[in-house]
Amino acid sequence: MTKIPSGNSFLNPQRILHDLGLKPGDKVADLGCGGAAYFVLQAAKIVGNRGVVYGVDVLKSALSGLKSRLALHGITNVVPVWSNVEVYKGAKRIKDNSLDYSMIINTLFQSKDKPAMLREAIRITAHGGRLVIIDWKTGGLTFGPNVNQLVSPQGVQNIVVGQHHLTLQRVFEPGPYHFGLVFVKE
Secondary structure: OOOOOOOOOOOOHHHHHHHHOOOOOOEEEEEOOOOOOHHHHHHHHHHOOOOEEEEEEOOHHHHHHHHHHHHHHOOOOEEEEEOOOOOOOOOOOOOOOOEEEEEEEOOHHHOOOHHHHHHHHHHHEEEEEEEEEEEEOOOOOOOOOOHHHOOOHHHHHHHHOOOOOOEEEEEEEEEOOEEEEEEEOO
């Protein structure tokens, strides 16, 4: 297999996914994967042929880019899914309670309906599975998204724990400009 690009300028997907505990055979989704799909590609490598990774995006151009990268690297365990993840049950190809890991990475800040996006991610996460949120830190950055778009770790926790009753398992720093949260669905 050729070397899969990792896109580690700000975040190192390979290191983060290993630290999160992804393993062969896991079922994973990256909601808002984008055309570069760095986390999708690295997750596919980790979960192997017994696992599956869903690369989900609302932009058909992003999914086209994902498909090109999959073909280029000979990756066969990724399912591109066109979906608006701000719509409950919008990712119809992914069954309720079916994934070991649902990830929203550098995407939540772009959402106009953050509670709806989180609800969709929780829907597809299996009982005992993990919801992983990585997004931009809210203070002190001189670059990145508009400050009005950012969501705080506490704001995410208020929705995920307060409204959906998942358990916060871990807070981590995936890189110098991002925060990371891992929730478990009981």
